[in-house]
Amino acid sequence: MTTEKPTMIEFRDVQKYYGDYHALRGITATIRAGEFFSLLGPSGCGKTTLLRTIAGFEDISSGAVLIDGKHMDGVPANKRPTNMVFQSYAIFPHLTVAENVGFGLRRDPRPASEKAKAVAEALEMVGLKGYGARAAHALSGGQRQRVALARALILKPKVLLLDEPLSALDKKMREQMQMELIKLQRQVGITFILVTHDQEEALVMSDRIAVMFEGQIAQLADPETLYRRPNSRQVADFIGTMNFLPAKILSENGVVEVEAQGFGRLTLAADQVMGSKTTEGTSIGFRPETATILFDGQVATDRETLATIEEVVYYGDMTYYDVRLDGTEKPMRLSMRNVFGRPVLDIGTRTRVGWSPGALVLFR
Amino acid sequence: MKKSPALKTYAIAYLIFLYAPIALLPIFAFNDSRVIAFPLSGFTTSWFVEMWNDQQLWIAFKNSLTIAVSSALFSTLLGIFGARATTRYKFPGKGGILGLIMLPLVLPEMIMSMALLVILIGMGVKLSIFTIIIGHVLICTPYAVAILSSAFQSLDRSLEEAAYDLGETPASTFRLIILPLVMPGIISSLLIAFTISLDEFIVAYFLGGNQTVLSVYIFGQFRFPQRVPSIMALGFVLVCLSILLLTIAEYFRRRGIAKTGAKDTGGFL
Ligand SMILES: Nc1ncnc2c1ncn2[C@@H]1O[C@H](COP(=O)(O)OP(=O)(O)O)[C@@H](O)[C@H]1O
Ligand SMILES: [Mg+2]
Numbered sequence: 001m002t003t004e005k006p007t008m009i010e011f012r013d014v015q016k017y018y019g020d021y022h023a024l025r026g027i028t029a030t031i032r033a034g035e036f037f038s039l040l041g042p043s044g045c046g047k048t049t050l051l052r053t054i055a056g057f058e059d060i061s062s063g064a065v066l067i068d069g070k071h072m073d074g075v076p077a078n079k080r081p082t083n084m085v086f087q088s089y090a091i092f093p094h095l096t097v098a099e100n101v102g103f104g105l106r107r108d109p110r111p112a113s114e115k116a117k118a119v120a121e122a123l124e125m126v127g128l129k130g131y132g133a134r135a136a137h138a139l140s141g142g143q144r145q146r147v148a149l150a151r152a153l154i155l156k157p158k159v160l161l162l163d164e165p166l167s168a169l170d171k172k173m174r175e176q177m178q179m180e181l182i183k184l185q186r187q188v189g190i191t192f193i194l195v196t197h198d199q200e201e202a203l204v205m206s207d208r209i210a211v212m213f214e215g216q217i218a219q220l221a222d223p224e225t226l227y228r229r230p231n232s233r234q235v236a237d238f239i240g241t242m243n244f245l246p247a248k249i250l251s252e253n254g255v256v257e258v259e260a261q262g263f264g265r266l267t268l269a270a271d272q273v274m275g276s277k278t279t280e281g282t283s284i285g286f287r288p289e290t291a292t293i294l295f296d297g298q299v300a301t302d303r304e305t306l307a308t309i310e311e312v313v314y315y316g317d318m319t320y321y322d323v324r325l326d327g328t329e330k331p332m333r334l335s336m337r338n339v340f341g342r343p344v345l346d347i348g349t350r351t352r353v354g355w356s357p358g359a360l361v362l363f364r
Numbered sequence: 365m366k367k368s369p370a371l372k373t374y375a376i377a378y379l380i381f382l383y384a385p386i387a388l389l390p391i392f393a394f395n396d397s398r399v400i401a402f403p404l405s406g407f408t409t410s411w412f413v414e415m416w417n418d419q420q421l422w423i424a425f426k427n428s429l430t431i432a433v434s435s436a437l438f439s440t441l442l443g444i445f446g447a448r449a450t451t452r453y454k455f456p457g458k459g460g461i462l463g464l465i466m467l468p469l470v471l472p473e474m475i476m477s478m479a480l481l482v483i484l485i486g487m488g489v490k491l492s493i494f495t496i497i498i499g500h501v502l503i504c505t506p507y508a509v510a511i512l513s514s515a516f517q518s519l520d521r522s523l524e525e526a527a528y529d530l531g532e533t534p535a536s537t538f539r540l541i542i543l544p545l546v547m548p549g550i551i552s553s554l555l556i557a558f559t560i561s562l563d564e565f566i567v568a569y570f571l572g573g574n575q576t577v578l579s580v581y582i583f584g585q586f587r588f589p590q591r592v593p594s595i596m597a598l599g600f601v602l603v604c605l606s607i608l609l610l611t612i613a614e615y616f617r618r619r620g621i622a623k624t625g626a627k628d629t630g631g632f633l
Contacts, residue, residue, distance in 0.1 A: 055525075055529060056528075057525055057528075076528070077525070077528040077529055078528045078529070078530075078531045078532060078533060082529075083529055083530070084525075084526070084529045086522040086525070086526060087522070088520055088522050090520065090522040090523050090525070090526035092523060092526070092527075092541060093545070094544045094545060103527070103530050104530035104531055106531070106532070107531055151526075151530065152529075152530075155530065155531070
């Protein structure tokens with residue numbers, strides 16, 4: 001799918017302590033040049049800390065951070081080929097928009113007229129053409145964010161670091177900025193590293209995502225792999241919704257034979273088996289949209305199981321059904337796209353659920 | 365909130381008590397009599413002329429000005445260091461050190477003056493304007509630290525980091541970002557320290573040696589009844605200067621707020 005790009009950032013067993021607190025617990029990963037990369041995880045898992053080790057704001061306790069092949073040990077923030085968009089945007093309130101955007105060009109030997117042109121171009125790129133003379137403190141949240149972007153990108157860094165840049169915006173603005181950021185990244189071709197706790201945002205925007213928990217990377221993969229083949233229940237739970245049913249492994253030799261509650265005997269391919277250290281025991285997982293309610297006359301494309309509808313949540317374009325498969329204890333969430341002319345089923349309805357073994361994941 | 369009439373009466377009485385004596389200054393400064401009493405006998409500007417020609421007064425005034433400007437500059441400079449250190453860095457004994465810096469705020473000036481006097485004399489230092497400045501810096505620094513700490517505190521840490529990120533050194537970041545943003549605090553600190561030093565009496569009296577400052581000189585003049593009207597004139601001039609100074613301070617504070625879009629919280633003055 002993607003051709004292998006050269007490495008831009010390399011983390012080698014990065015450890016970070018704040019006093020006794022172990023904030024980064026052995027991060028080893030590579031981020032490729034020109035990639036839109038996201039650090040995703042719950043609040044406090046160390047995303048910002050990891051991002052700041054790239055920017056040079058945080059010394060690491062051991063390990064190494066390399067940018068474009070160069071060791072960053074002892075290289076201060078102002079000498080690194082990275083620029084950052086801060087969570088608070090950090091717009092200098094006493095300067096104008098143009099002075100903010102042109103701030104990083106102070107040491108640039110080019111004549112003032114050329115710098116002014118660069119500032120104007122950068123402002124145009126982020127959709128703030130003609131805003132140069134405005135006072136920075138008078139801007140709206142969305143505009144500040146654009147100024148912060150222009151200010152960072154004007155220096156043509158090798159890597160742009162973004163710390164939850166969209167979290168302060170309202171939903172509509174956030175979705176619009178997501179699209180704009182994706183476009184901008186394609187246009188400039190710079191490596192973007194985004195920190196977010198919003199799994200949807202990460203899925204929408206990234207080429208690859210590192211999911212972090214408690215100072216460690218739990219899984220690093222492209223969005224589709226993360227969604228379809230999460231390597232642990234924790235990752236599966238964090239990204240989207242996943243249903244779990246208890247299961248037992250019967251035999252394994254290349255393929256794995258399992259007995260799953262509600263689903264019966266199954267044969268799964270090796271890539272469907274995720275070896276994670278769960279305390280919950282072995283379980284089968286599936287996403288809400290991978291199983292469907294079979295309406296009258298519909299035949300299952302693969303397998304089917306009888307079930308009872310226990311809860312119905314109508315969303316307009318979608319209906320969420322909580323169904324209890326026969327022979328199981330807890331209800332499973334199914335999401336069905338509504339089709340014109342098809343009724344929404346009532347609670348208590350007996351129904352057939354169609355599913356496919358290929359969409360299942362086994363956690364052991 | 366409903367305003368209680370008792371509270372209103374109290375507030376008005378308080379203001380009269382506070383400012384009525386000051387209102388007497390201009391009245392008697394222009395009254396054509398050496399006796400400070402009603403009824404007024406006529407209008408004159410001769411007390412201002414007398415004041416203007418008082419050579420001793422000029423010396424005291426110049427001394428006071430020198431001391432106040434020096435104390436304001438030194439204590440504000442120390443305040444900048446102190447505020448920066450306490451708001452940005454963690455170090456062992458921080459609380460204790462800060463407590464010691466703030467101590468002169470609650471320590472009776474008399475005790476401080478005596479202690480300083482004993483030490484300075486013991487060290488063989490000749491009492492002069494310089495020794496007064498030392499005392500005043502000690503008194504003014506806690507105010508400077510308090511005012512500047514709040515200015516530094518309200519500074520978003522990421523502004524500094526953004527400047528490093530964009531290629532600036534710590535020194536240039538301080539000059540380009542931090543200093544302009546704490547400038548209203550610095551101006552407040554300078555003015556407060558200046559004012560405190562200007563009307564300070566005890567330290568100036570104890571540590572001045574044969575050098576007289578304005579406050580000590582004025583107090584001394586009250587021994588001679590015939591000198592009082594010209595002291596009234598001087599008082600009137602000082603009131604006018606204070607009002608001018610406060611107006612300037614408020615102007616700078618508002619301009620600082622307007623420039624950075626910060627919320628107006630009433631300010632220190
Ligand atoms: N300067 C610091 N001193 C002490 N602990 C810190 C510091 N910065 C972050 N931490 C701790 O490290 C952990 C990770 O923080 P952070 O990287 O900001 O998390 P997030 O994933 O939410 O961005 C948190 O538990 C936080 O409390
Ligand atoms: Mg964070």
